[in-house]
Amino acid sequence: MTVRDHNLHLVNTLGRLKERFVPLVPGHVGIYVCGPTVYSDAHLGHAKSYVSFDAIIRYFRHLGYKVKYVQNITDVGHLLDNADEGEDKIERRAKLERVHPLEIAEAYARSYFKDMEGLGVAYADLHPRATQHIPEQIEIIEQLIAKGNAYAAGGNIYFSVGSWKEYGCLSGRDTDDAVEGTRVTVRGDKRDPRDFALWKHADPSHIQWWRSPWGKGYPGWHIECSAMSMKYLGEEFDIHGGGLENQFPHHECEIAQSRAATGKGFARYWLHNNMINRDGVKMSKSLGNGILIKDLLKEVPGTTVRAFLLGTHYRSAANFTDEGVKAAHAGLERLHFVLGAMRDRMKSAPSGAQPGDAAVGDAVVTLDRDFHAAMDDDFNTPIAMSSLYEFAKRMNAALAGAPVSKEACGAALDTYVALAGGVLGLLPVEGDSEDGRKGDLEPVMQVVLDVRRLLRERKLFDLTDVLRDRLASVGIDVKDTKDGPVWQRRG
RNA sequence: GGCGGCAUAGCCAAGUGGUAAGGCCGUGGAUUGCAAAUCCACUACCCCCGGUUCGAUUCCGGGUGCCGCCUCCA
Numbered sequence: 001m002t003v004r005d006h007n008l009h010l011v012n013t014l015g016r017l018k019e020r021f022v023p024l025v026p027g028h029v030g031i032y033v034c035g036p037t038v039y040s041d042a043h044l045g046h047a048k049s050y051v052s053f054d055a056i057i058r059y060f061r062h063l064g065y066k067v068k069y070v071q072n073i074t075d076v077g078h079l080l081d082n083a084d085e086g087e088d089k090i091e092r093r094a095k096l097e098r099v100h101p102l103e104i105a106e107a108y109a110r111s112y113f114k115d116m117e118g119l120g121v122a123y124a125d126l127h128p129r130a131t132q133h134i135p136e137q138i139e140i141i142e143q144l145i146a147k148g149n150a151y152a153a154g155g156n157i158y159f160s161v162g163s164w165k166e167y168g169c170l171s172g173r174d175t176d177d178a179v180e181g182t183r184v185t186v187r188g189d190k191r192d193p194r195d196f197a198l199w200k201h202a203d204p205s206h207i208q209w210w211r212s213p214w215g216k217g218y219p220g221w222h223i224e225c226s227a228m229s230m231k232y233l234g235e236e237f238d239i240h241g242g243g244l245e246n247q248f249p250h251h252e253c254e255i256a257q258s259r260a261a262t263g264k265g266f267a268r269y270w271l272h273n274n275m276i277n278r279d280g281v282k283m284s285k286s287l288g289n290g291i292l293i294k295d296l297l298k299e300v301p302g303t304t305v306r307a308f309l310l311g312t313h314y315r316s317a318a319n320f321t322d323e324g325v326k327a328a329h330a331g332l333e334r335l336h337f338v339l340g341a342m343r344d345r346m347k348s349a350p351s352g353a354q355p356g357d358a359a360v361g362d363a364v365v366t367l368d369r370d371f372h373a374a375m376d377d378d379f380n381t382p383i384a385m386s387s388l389y390e391f392a393k394r395m396n397a398a399l400a401g402a403p404v405s406k407e408a409c410g411a412a413l414d415t416y417v418a419l420a421g422g423v424l425g426l427l428p429v430e431g432d433s434e435d436g437r438k439g440d441l442e443p444v445m446q447v448v449l450d451v452r453r454l455l456r457e458r459k460l461f462d463l464t465d466v467l468r469d470r471l472a473s474v475g476i477d478v479k480d481t482k483d484g485p486v487w488q489r490r491g
Numbered sequence: 492g493g494c495g496g497c498a499u500a501g502c503c504a505a506g507u508g509g510u511a512a513g514g515c516c517g518u519g520g521a522u523u524g525c526a527a528a529u530c531c532a533c534u535a536c537c538c539c540c541g542g543u544u545c546g547a548u549u550c551c552g553g554g555u556g557c558c559g560c561c562u563c564c565a
Binding site: 171172173196197200220221222243244245246247248249250253274275277280281282307308311312313315316317318319320321322323324325326327328329330331332333334337338341374380382383385386387388389390393396397399400456459461464465468477478479480481482486 | 561
């Protein structure tokens with residue numbers, strides 16, 4: 001498989017510049033994206049992040065790259081951000097429900113994957129778990145100690161930020177100033193307030209702990225991603241992605257400890273997706289305005305959620321509003337309509353050159369060019385989607401005009417499906433729900449529509465309209481097209 | 492308190508130093524027995540105040556608002 005010609009540029013947080021993408025190994029892309037900490041159900045913030053990266057991964061594959069996508073599952077280690085006692089989120093939940101922490105992690109990991117399936121997000125090639133990579137984490141810590149970048153204090157191991165001059169290269173933070181400006185005193189065992197834990201001593205109340213050269217304990221938050229990304233992608237790899245909120249300190253710490261341990265460059269391109277708000281305000285548990293993915297999917301199809309999310313650039317903050325979702329849904333129906341129109345036409349289109357082929361060919365060429373230009377420009381999905389709408393408009397017009405050949409229509413269909421469906425995941429999957437739910441009613445509807453046709457021929461329109469209204473009242477929409485009536489079940 | 496980002500039509504949202512994509516909604520038209528769908532047309536002086544420039548929505552400074560991170564901790 002060869003890689004298609006492209007001019008992909010992406011904004012690298014490391015350096016804050018738009019750079020041309022050049023893979024470490026030609027034809028291959030290694031990418032690591034920070035996965036969820038599985039202690040509760042996934043919400044819209046997760047959806048924004050993982051749908052964005054899903055489109056990015058799909059685009060790389062579309063270009064012909066062999067992609068190795070690694071996304072971790074964090075099942076240990078994060079501490080509650082606003083708790084005084086620094087309690088592990090998963091352990092806290094486990095204690096509440098009186099089960100083992102891994103049961104919590106397992107349950108929510110499943111829930112997460114189910115949500116992602118609902119959103120049409122493809123699985124990563126590997127979903128490694130933090131608790132299954134403790135030895136790898138310990139090994140890195142040992143390397144850091146040996147190189148003088150980490151030290152033991154009070155049973156804990158800390159990374160010495162002062163020993164690593166590049167610290168701050170990602171977030172662009174002048175850490176010295178930051179420290180100066182605060183009244184922070186060096187607390188606990190740290191030599192420097194900027195230092196962060198690589199390994200924590202486990203006190204008896206801790207449920208999950210592991211043996212280490214430094215006694216019973218558990219890993220710090222940042223070290224897991226260094227261990228898992230480098231294990232599966234190498235000490236230097238192409239792309240590291242994640243949410244903007246993890247840029248500092250999480251990713252900053254990852255870079256420092258990884259580079260210090262290996263002497264290699266770690267990730268070459270850093271991609272950060274922006275957040276999602278609701279009605280202009282952030283979503284949070286305390287405000288009670290958060291939305292769980294599984295709840296939203298009860299209201300609207302996954303493709304609608306994708307259309308809404310991809311309608312905003314991944315680096316821009318999205319604003320979730322009910323109206324916005326409705327708009328995304330309505331627009332998506334047009335994208336689905338033209339798909340159906342092309343598929344229908346394939347059944348009847350003649351072979352051999354036809355007068356309408358030029359218009360179709362034009363629409364395809366324009367779509368192909370504009371879509372790729374948009375995605376090549378830092379994965380600009382909103383622009384890519386606009387090229388889809390432009391295509392739909394042209395294609396609908398073409399199909400209503402001069403005859404179109406099967407070949408031309410087929411080429412248009414293939415391109416459209418590859419881009420709208422394959423890359424952005426906005427098209428219903430073939431053999432999806434719709435046909436299945438229609439199946440059992442098909443013979444009955446044939447009878448009903450046949451009778452209605454006879455009534456129409458006799459111009460008994462009051463009766464045909466009653467029939468249509470009554471069908472609508474039981475959730476069946478009938479539309480009269482010039483090729484005859486079509487029907488579908490709503491909802 | 493500190494650092495960084497954003498602010499575009501009723502809603503969602505791209506983008507550019509030279510008078511602003513696309514989607515939804517709305518209006519008018521074509522088509523239709525009607526409706527739906529489809530197609531065509533129309534709808535924004537880009538948060539406020541200064542500055543740079545021949546010219547700024549796009550650059551700089553200030554203000555306001557919102558978002559993220561840090562400030563307790565990993």
